[in-house]
Amino acid sequence: MTPEQENQIRESFDHQSMMTTFGASLDDLTPGTCRISAPILDGNQQQHGFGHAALTFGLGDTAAGYAAMSVMEPGHEVLTAEIKISLVSPAKGYRLIAEGTVLRAGRRLITVEAKVFAKDAGENRLIAVLLGTMVPVKPKPTAT
Amino acid sequence: MTPEQENQIRESFDHQSMMTTFGASLDDLTPGTCRISAPILDGNQQQHGFGHAALTFGLGDTAAGYAAMSVMEPGHEVLTAEIKISLVSPAKGYRLIAEGTVLRAGRRLITVEAKVFAKDAGENRLIAVLLGTMVPVKPKPTAT
Amino acid sequence: MTPEQENQIRESFDHQSMMTTFGASLDDLTPGTCRISAPILDGNQQQHGFGHAALTFGLGDTAAGYAAMSVMEPGHEVLTAEIKISLVSPAKGYRLIAEGTVLRAGRRLITVEAKVFAKDAGENRLIAVLLGTMVPVKPKPTAT
């Protein structure tokens, strides 16, 4: 991962207004891995006050996507073609941590995994596992 | 679906703060189907101003979940065990519409599908397909 | 779909020794759909004498794959990038029928669905739903 690629990923993250709404931060980025975390804010909950599945999904998918982007040829952006999430435990706690990892990087498709943990009274409990497919895309000049 | 069940679903929806953050409304509910829609608000976008995958996922998952709940025994709540989303087109437009459908209802597991469409210049374009598994849960007296 | 493409699909099917082991036949092929069926042979069962999930999967995946190939540019082959199967009912009966359908065809990825039914005492019961991603590949000169 070149410094330009890391900048490109961090800029892309900063331009996602959904990540701002989630209060999310990009905490760690290495070639093939990405960690993103966010508090469980009042506005991002399901009917019992736990974190909403859309929050869990959004963090996991984004961590997996930037993990993929970190191993792509520079100048490309990443698109989620598809992703499956298994929600193994309720998102109970005060903060979610998503760790994305590249399982295999092909030229046209990158298979990724993410695990999402809930921080609750000191413990990090696994709440979700994601398995998906990322696609490199060349940004069009007109895209903004 | 009894009137009590419809009330229970609508109350559950209203208690999801994430749905409020999304500006979502539960537009239609029949036994085995549910339609939810939301505008693509400024705070729910990805880096190019399209709807974020977490928004698309959240609406699709919720529509599929309440479709499942509408065919469950009264007094139960619904939990997403897992769900897969194929993102077939960018969420470009001004409003997303998610239609959840029950494919098969067992006693312990309910297989559901959802399709999400983007309203853009009059046209409703398919942007995502979801396939997942819902589980009925008895709410615990202490849960709130 | 040109006649050459239909020939290419039928030849590809005939070269899959697994389809022969399954006793499978390619029953119908139109642009964007494919139907494949097979008996539940003695050698393709699980521990209770029902059709094995590998049989259900193999028929569904193959039907979905050829549905995708039927809408690709001629001269390409199809590869399953990933596919999810929900097994909604046991494969009880004497014959399985898999119907593959293209949900959306992009240039690089084709999103497909398949439904698998079991023929049992006249009735066709839905036993599985698949949702997956197919990729067109140019066959290498050396591949055979």
Next chain:
Amino acid sequence: MTPEQENQIRESFDHQSMMTTFGASLDDLTPGTCRISAPILDGNQQQHGFGHAALTFGLGDTAAGYAAMSVMEPGHEVLTAEIKISLVSPAKGYRLIAEGTVLRAGRRLITVEAKVFAKDAGENRLIAVLLGTMVPVKPKPTAT
């Protein structure tokens, strides 16, 4: 895992005629993991002579299922509710090895993963990753 459970799993495996057709063997079983392998026989191939996706799937799904069964209450059988497979590389080689692992065991649902490797010239190459949901079932007295 009690000795009875291990026996029950090995008996169940032996009663799957599909595993015999695949030439598969159950090579290792510990609480929460299961390893199954099989040669790529002439009758289990796709159109280019590689292992068929139904073979890869069947081994991965079965390894994941028995991994789940090994942590269930004795006397239960396992059912795959759903499973997703990402096929990351062609099944090229002479033998496939599937390793199933329990990611989280709940009372009603068990989330499992499997990785499938192809043995080819000494090397074990990752060819598939599976993520799925297993359900414990009480065998009915009439089941055979």
